[in-house]
Amino acid sequence: MTLKVHNTMTRRKEEFVPREEGKVYMYVCGPTVYNYIHVGNGRAYLVFDVIRRYLRYKGYEVFCVQNFTDVDDKIINKAKEEGKSPEEIARFYERAFLEDMAALRVIPPSVTPRATETIPEIIEMIRTLVEKGHAYVVDGDVYFRVTSFPEYGKLSGRSLEEMRAGERVEVDERKEHPMDFALWKASKPGEPSWDSPWGPGRPGWHIECSAMSLKYLGMGFDIHGGGQDLIFPHHENEIAQSEAYTGQKPFVRYWIHNGFVNIREEKMSKSLGNIVLVREVLQRYPADVMRLLVLQTHYRSPIDFGEEALEEASRAYERLENCLFALGEYLERHQGAVSPMRTQREVSLSDSFFEFERRFEEAMDDDFNTARALAVIFELVKEMNTYLQEQEAFPTPAGPILVEQGRDLILRLCRVLGLFDTPSGGETCEVDEEVKGAEAGPRIEALVDLLVEVRSRARARKDYEMADFIRERLKDLGIRLDDLREGTRWKFVGSGPGKGTSN
């Protein structure tokens, strides 16, 4: 099946054909490290994480570059505010970013270059641009001459005439054209600076991404991504610089941009001050809840973020988790005695597994439609829940085989979306640990087993007061008990709001 991708450049879905067969080279705009990332940023990294995972699933070898912008006005300002060096600030938030990514279970990029480690390449690029007449020097600053690049505006779909430069921000009258942008900025005393043919200074924002992507991926790489707010001017400028510098095109084959995260219908952004940090969310909800929240909406649509949305995603996550838990628990109880003899219903169930996977792929092939892909997973969940119920009532010899197949499929599909993926990322990671509650050691589990057994004895002699007391108290501790025909199963139910505090 062929993958279709919405290309911002053409504004339509196109068949995805990489530069090199079987390989995908991609660049995702990384953070400017001067603050903790918020949910809006988080969405972008989650979206591109899933894109990478799916490309891998399709059999591509994916090489992914993500930069750190570690020199910039904002970092310098933050450093002044806090009385620290810009480098200290950058390293601190770089680390915080990596922590957040790890917590979100985002697969690390293949390379994470820093702007400050790419200065020679940046200077070389600017030098060539000046030589070719695409850039000019003013008082130690270097600007890109937008009028020298006739295709300027092709990504964002606007022409120089259409843009109202100066409408919202005062124009620097030293520039030839209001839309000209800085490639190199002369540094003031005390600011980080590097020697250059134009005097001490530092790179402008846009040039570093061009330099880093060209350095690691070369001209004409496959995917360049980021949030929609990067389309203009950032990515527009990258195209201008890169194509003007190399004299070739295209710079990038497919441009992919994700939609915003809104709060009460307004864009979440640092300048509006309505941000919620990723780490704040992760303090209260598992990473997979946030992932689910993001993936339940197509990546190009806006998401309205808030308490309700989180709660809803949290419940949806519980549904998935409950199913995997029940399947795993069933398998524990039915080890050994199995037979491949299948009933007719089991043959068709087994066949339907292929159909589920096919529909999952179909959804993902359609411009990474994770919302649809999730719907397929949820349908499979329902199917397995039903089958499990049948098994509890009328066990069949092949039961454990089918349950295991179903569970494996759910997990495999979930992992393509990055759900139920353990930090170690191993292919054989045990979901039971994840689902049952990794925070508890074996001794705690043995204790719970003991309490459950005590309660079972109480129930056997119809001492329901005691039985309910134990169940209630365990619930307060975040342990849920389910009485089944064959006995009582239990699980940790996490520590989200509204859970574990029911007294």
Added chain:
RNA sequence: GGCGGCGUAGCCAAGUGGUAAGGCAAAGGUCUGCAAAACCUUGAUCACCGGUUCGAAUCCGGUCGCCGCCUCCA
């Protein structure tokens, strides 16, 4: 002012020519000592108007409403 997007059940959200996936919530039911989980049942003609078509949520035109970009921003 220019460019772009959106408006689908109580909420979230797929679907872009053949009579509306999925999740959450609600109600009833099955199971259960009770509960939980699960399962079953119940609901939308797709902002509005007009047009194209055998047939439109899906294409075209118009109206209303919301949002984004044009400044740093994922």
